[in-house]
Amino acid sequence: MVQLGLVGLGRMGFNMRERLRAAGHEVVGYDQNPEVSDVGSVRELVSALAAPRMIWVMVPAGEPTRQTIAELADLLTDGDLVIDGGNSKFTDDKRHAELLAAKGIGFLDAGVSGGVWGKENGYGLMVGGAQTDVERAMPIFDALRPEGPRAEGFAHAGSVGAGHYAKMVHNGIEYGLMQAYAEGFELLEAAKVVEDVPAVIKAWQRGTVVRSWLLELLVRALDEDPELDDLEGYVEDSGEGRWTLEEAINNAVPAPVISAALFARFASRQQDSAAMRAVAALRNQFGGHAVKKVAE
Amino acid sequence: MVQLGLVGLGRMGFNMRERLRAAGHEVVGYDQNPEVSDVGSVRELVSALAAPRMIWVMVPAGEPTRQTIAELADLLTDGDLVIDGGNSKFTDDKRHAELLAAKGIGFLDAGVSGGVWGKENGYGLMVGGAQTDVERAMPIFDALRPEGPRAEGFAHAGSVGAGHYAKMVHNGIEYGLMQAYAEGFELLEAAKVVEDVPAVIKAWQRGTVVRSWLLELLVRALDEDPELDDLEGYVEDSGEGRWTLEEAINNAVPAPVISAALFARFASRQQDSAAMRAVAALRNQFGGHAVKKVAE
């Protein structure tokens, strides 16, 4: 059993603390929200841990993670180890590793997949960093990952940054998978040839080529709301899809499906599209085609 | 100077009659609307023409054109010639040609481009059918097409169906061109780096690689409404784009740009997207991500 500091007890971090404790590890958690926090500050967290310390950072990517790691770089000492389990962009990892290495502190980047189900099912883990650091943190990874062979839920993807890179691509794929199911669902709904659309989707769960965990979640959603009409077709994106597409561009890799999935999200958030106003205007100009005027 | 019967005096046919008369041809026009019609019926139109007759059909594609040609097949006689100048699907042309050929009546399919500007600028023409029929109708084609070399505004594209096929592909390309300008316009509007977007687009009219007639129309539209915000981003499609994509599928030709342009129009007409409701539902299921609920 090992001791772990855990910064960030939101939806993901809170559940991870539960799962780690259930596995017998000692977890000291810190969060801005005192109701869930075990200590009053990051400084207290560091003090509560025996050196050499291991601290898992599970806060939002970008500025919050950068600030947390900067604070840890101040507080920790030679021989400690920081693991960034958030959705940081892989380009941040190298800077964090260098910042910490200057004080002799190790760094691992860990892509974590599984969402709210991870507490129960375990989390898929993709880790970047030095082999010795990976081995040191392995009891934690083993507790977090799903049961079954380690290689089916955990990968040491490469050196620093490789874990978040793998997670980024994982999420890019996820965008494409979700959009594929979504297009099929919309076509079934629109064509009205299939009379019981939720029953068909439910029946895809066993034996078919398209069976997957996402499909099971779609079945759950349809069980609750068979036409999904309690929802609006408004979808946020959280960075990884954009970064995947940027990386596809940087590497001259065609990514028509991932880009289409991302653009569908962008479009879902537009009340009105300047592009389509331009097309409407052009059709009106050359063909005298009717346009919809904004109501006065 | 030749004599022509013209069935259909809508936006296109009315202007074509004007242009043909201005060129010195004799045109007898029929339309359901008595205010613009020269005669009271298709039968009267046929009676008013000297055999061998030449009749141009300029009515909406699909059922209206099929009915008009069936009626003409009844009324016309051996040696007459029918020209379908509407946006018929090329697969209709062969049936029409056979129907008419059974009575010794010739048939040409003519794709006509140019919209409301054709009266003044002339119409781009793509014609399918027999060489002798094309030669017979050439005085009409020469009057309708723009000034300049015949080969720059008129093509005998091939046998029956080839004219409408060429027009179909022309319109598919047109969808792609419009969407390309539209995406650029939206990006310029969204990024707010360029301060005077209409001025930049106006400046693309001379010297640049993107100069085109569509660009000139976009400049006109922006002159009238600099942010195009009197319009809604709602765009119809009229068949040729769909048929182009079907033909791309039939011929295993990748058509990512033309399909993207068509799908953007479909999406522009959706109040809400079932597909994006499905994506929202999935994100909520696995990640507990917030969704927008339909207001009660």
Place this chain on the structure above:
Amino acid sequence: MVQLGLVGLGRMGFNMRERLRAAGHEVVGYDQNPEVSDVGSVRELVSALAAPRMIWVMVPAGEPTRQTIAELADLLTDGDLVIDGGNSKFTDDKRHAELLAAKGIGFLDAGVSGGVWGKENGYGLMVGGAQTDVERAMPIFDALRPEGPRAEGFAHAGSVGAGHYAKMVHNGIEYGLMQAYAEGFELLEAAKVVEDVPAVIKAWQRGTVVRSWLLELLVRALDEDPELDDLEGYVEDSGEGRWTLEEAINNAVPAPVISAALFARFASRQQDSAAMRAVAALRNQFGGHAVKKVAE
């Protein structure tokens, strides 16, 4: 236990006979290949079955299926039942049902998913037709479908045609899913940030959002050939993807992911692209950009 005639003992039909017999049903199979066939002709097959007969057709979609069903319409009699389990286009089903109904023969269309794994895992089934016919064939469906709750591997999708429609959309989704994984794989390969790409993909099998049966198959393929470089990137398509896209067009449903997946297959089969020759020619024309000339 029921008796079933089975026409077509190829990759799918052969395995289905095995699975049905293992479940205790009596199957009389016919195939053009005498090495696998139980009888010498369809006529003999029909004679070998006790009325009222039930015959499953499992031959290639299109002409072979149409011919088989026409032959069965001749040979069968009032009260018999034909099930088309192939990948027929849903528009064929209504014609087949009418042809058979004229002689009092019932018809079901059954979309069958699962590929070569179905023998062991069971087949996902989507069925269209009358409720009484579905109930009559249920022992067969129950033997073919995977173990577990019936509703997770079988759906009565609606009236005639609905089964193949559901299967068509299933396959359209499948195209999108495969392309999403494929784009992610190519990006990981190209970027070389992740050092052990197969290890990362293997680790996605448990706990992650992208886990699926297709992912497991990708892991199998990478186990055999870690860079997949024994293969050429040449991919056929077999109809359902095209039909899904046609139906999306017919129903004005945006399908950017499914179309992108289909077009990627088209492009994979081109030695050279006329479209890209046109783009190269244009760049050369306006910018003097170098082009690759075909070697003399």
Place this chain on the structure above:
Amino acid sequence: MVQLGLVGLGRMGFNMRERLRAAGHEVVGYDQNPEVSDVGSVRELVSALAAPRMIWVMVPAGEPTRQTIAELADLLTDGDLVIDGGNSKFTDDKRHAELLAAKGIGFLDAGVSGGVWGKENGYGLMVGGAQTDVERAMPIFDALRPEGPRAEGFAHAGSVGAGHYAKMVHNGIEYGLMQAYAEGFELLEAAKVVEDVPAVIKAWQRGTVVRSWLLELLVRALDEDPELDDLEGYVEDSGEGRWTLEEAINNAVPAPVISAALFARFASRQQDSAAMRAVAALRNQFGGHAVKKVAE
């Protein structure tokens, strides 16, 4: 008449010197290639100009432009003006402006379109920077731009960076336009319904909705090589298309057409596609579908 220093006498710069001299301006040009250069070094160029100097930089974007501007920052003095007419990324402009401003040197970024035809037709110009600098350089802009109203070939797009931003979007649109024509060309070639494809495309030059300068260039290319089969379908990209797509991502603007055009170029350069190998492998895994093995 004004005096201008011009650094870079490649395909673009050389022609621009010609056009400027034909308009009566005094141009001192420098290029690494002594055969076209008027002076032996940038230092000599600066010495040859009377203060306050105006220097146009027309060298490849990226490192060459950055080095040239750094060198000019050393050599020039308060009151001079540098214009970057290359295809620099707009994000470079601000840094260049600041570097030069520290010494009192002005800066304009000028997007220049028109390719090898600009010498004769004039260049479309999109300029970013201060109004006073724009006015000072206007005689140069007026000589470079096409004849006709200034606003149809020149725009002051905004502050520093806006010129290159406008040019970037211009090029993104250009990618989409070219791909739209290219897809139409390929479909016409593949379908073989239209018998004389070059004749049809030639006929689109007058009167049609798709008429444009790019279309005229396609006609020129087809005049030289009617099936474009002297070329390979291999297309480079030069940055602006990628940046446009990055900016679309940054601004959450759907850009399906521009991205499809960029990805088609990426794919055109691949001998074999890792993504399509993955799809082939998956089809083989689940369906036993034949794959093409790499020849031994």
